[in-house]
Amino acid sequence: MSSTPIVLADPPGPRGRRRILIASFVAILALAGLVTLAALRLAHRGQFDSELWSVFVDHPDLRTLLWHGLLATLRAALTAMAFAVAVGIALAVGRMSARRVVRIPATGLVELFRSVPVLMLMLFAYLGLPALGWKLSAFWAVVLGLTAYNGAVLSEIFRAGIGSIDRGQSEAAAALGLRPGQTFRLVLFPQAVRRMSPALVSQLVTLLKDTSLGFVIAYSELLRSGRGAVEFLGSRYAVPVYTAVAVLYIATNGALSFLAHWLEGRQNRRLGNGRAAPGAAEATAAETGTAPTPP
């Protein structure tokens, strides 16, 4: 998102500035009006009672519960991320393989996993696999569902990243006598990772968000913990508890994005130039239509 924004209007003159000022004023008024309306409505229903919001202070158990939920979310997300990256690389390599026996099944798997809801994949792992004689805990069903879907999406991101690398690179590697596997591992992949890091990060954020689907199959992650708390305390506490849950998700995802930006910046500084300009990867990914891939 770092491309220079397109300029749609001339630099405003005195009249334009006045108009923008008036428009700003109206916009602020309208937004403030909406916020006030919502706040009044909430206040009218007693949603701002201090007793409601001090629930986080009064009930240390609630804090512990949400904390454990957050940890469970992170555990599932991190495990699934590791597996998804491995599966993604394997599928990308398989899809680019010269052998048809490898290429066709890999393509089929990627297209299947990408076309089906993550929730269906989790349900398949949770309800379907036991029928085939493979019993899984809720945790592993969540991880497996997330791995299948995100592995497929990541493989497309990897493929786009590798496809964006100049053909001369692999030709030069071949000229040096590297085998296809070595070319991939030593020449193409390290360059591709750098280019696709923005798409990669947004996909990992998506994965983290999708762990919340675990609540459907009874994995006690953050959202389910929040729901349990509301059921225990009473539905009056829906607003504070779910707000807290949302804030925790937003903070975690924000931290993940921030970490990625920081790593990217450090990498760019170490390389001493902007070869890994974030815009480039997005552009290449957008051309192949693989990213930004929403959940």
Added chain:
Amino acid sequence: MPSGRNPGQGSTAIDAVLDNLDIFAEGFRRTVALSVLAAVAALLVGTALAAMRVSPVPPLRWFGTAYVQTVRNTPLTVMFFFVVFVLPQVGVVFSYFVFAVVALSIYHAALVCEAVRSGINGVDVGQAEAARALGLTFSQNLRLIVLPQAFRNVLQPLGSVLSALIRNTSIAAAFGVQELTGVVQRLTTANPDSVIAVLLGGMVGYLILTLALAGALALAERRAVTIR
């Protein structure tokens, strides 16, 4: 709810799907309805948000950015919780179906906004400059020059947003809407012997929808290219 014949009477796994084909069709119809309604709303709101994000009026830009950043980092499931459990607390009560459409629209509007905005930024600067040189105002520029070209650039990212929307309608199953995934969940409980067949049947339903979308997109793209 009639769930077909008694599964015990020598029926094979496939029968669980075939016997309940009408239930599947009902769920499928509801998934399509959810997808279409939410897609229309998300496209309208998302485009409006994108216009806000490139507008010369700062408060509108701030609002657009805040909306996108907040919604994009919130899981859709949490959004559903807010809509389904919090809105009634302030006296807004709809059916579960309408709630699901609202939650899906709010969430995907942010994704549409980002797709459209990247499309706007992908339009050659010269186009907007030429329009300004001709004396077009901001809204004329956006409406007549930039957006039509942006939409062409944006077909692919927009397509993947819509595909995600179709798949995300499945979350409504957990919030009282008996769409395809809800039907699958119910039928797996009713037919414990043919869980796999029922699950595969549901997946086929989603495959039909996403493949149809991909086909429509390819068609639209070919037309967009010929126009250019």
